[in-house]
Amino acid sequence: MAPALDRGRPAPAGTSLVYRSARGYELVMRILYGRHYGARLRAVADQVPPGRSVLELCPGPGALYERHLHDRVSVYTGADVNPGFVARLRRLGAEAIELDLTGPEPLPVADVVIMQASLYHFLPGAEIVLERMLAAARERVIIAEPIRNLSSSRVPSLAALGRRGTDPGGAAGHEQRFDEAALDRLMAPYAAATVTAFTIPGGREKVFVLDPRRARRSRTADDP
Numbered sequence: 559m560a561p562a563l564d565r566g567r568p569a570p571a572g573t574s575l576v577y578r579s580a581r582g583y584e585l586v587m588r589i590l591y592g593r594h595y596g597a598r599l600r601a602v603a604d605q606v607p608p609g610r611s612v613l614e615l616c617p618g619p620g621a622l623y624e625r626h627l628h629d630r631v632s633v634y635t636g637a638d639v640n641p642g643f644v645a646r647l648r649r650l651g652a653e654a655i656e657l658d659l660t661g662p663e664p665l666p667v668a669d670v671v672i673m674q675a676s677l678y679h680f681l682p683g684a685e686i687v688l689e690r691m692l693a694a695a696r697e698r699v700i701i702a703e704p705i706r707n708l709s710s711s712r713v714p715s716l717a718a719l720g721r722r723g724t725d726p727g728g729a730a731g732h733e734q735r736f737d738e739a740a741l742d743r744l745m746a747p748y749a750a751a752t753v754t755a756f757t758i759p760g761g762r763e764k765v766f767v768l769d770p771r772r773a774r775r776s777r778t779a780d781d782p
């Protein structure tokens with residue numbers, strides 16, 4: 559059974575119900591992704607070479623660590639603004655830090671830096687987070703982002719849940735989302751650094767794997 563989220567410090571005021579309990583969060587994700595829920599985690603885990611150190615930004619309650627990464631990476635660190643999610647990750651045995659990515663704190667360096675289903679929280683200006691991920695990664699940056707999500711569901715109750723359900727607390731609402739064209743536009747300047755890009759089974763998320771060394775090289779080559 560998943561440990562209760564609430565044993566850490568309480569979530570900040572304004573945190574959506576979905577983010578208040580690990581079980582509630584997973585339930586919503588299962589409704590959203592249906593039979594493809596397991597595949598979305600596997601698609602990202604498959605891109606992590608074994609034995610590497612991993613920094614996962616916005617890991618939520620830690621499903622990727624718990625299901626796939628705990629026994630195949632050298633060090634795993636999850637960084638999330640939600641203290642309950644951080645506490646849960648620590649109980650699972652992971653390193654975890656409470657970090658608001660809209661703040662100025664530098665990111666810990668790791669071989670692989672991951673963010674799944676969270677880039678929309680940083681719209682507008684998601685490229686700033688992407689640049690920070692590239693600066694923190696030695697080998698790989700993995701972005702997996704919904705391109706069709708709950709808030710665009712044709713089922714009105716799911717759409718409402720998707721719009722209101724994912725506020726981490728504190729900040730303004732997060733109504734803006736990516737569609738595939740918008741995500742492709744964000745990633746286009748990183749074409750030279752892109753190792754692979756694909757949609758997960760069901761087509762709800764698109765995964766981009768970037769090589770930060772290639773990004774740095776192409777930038778140096780562009781310098782006059």
Ligand SMILES: C[S@@+](CC[C@H](N)C(=O)[O-])C[C@H]1O[C@@H](n2cnc3c(N)ncnc32)[C@H](O)[C@@H]1O
Pocket residue numbers: 577587615616617618619621637638639640643657658659660673674675676679724726
């Ligand atoms: C939709 S959940 C995704 C969780 C997990 N990656 C997954 O795919 O199931 C978004 C996560 O981003 C976190 N988050 C939102 N805004 C943040 C911020 N400014 N800094 C750090 N984490 C943030 C939330 O607390 C939540 O855990």
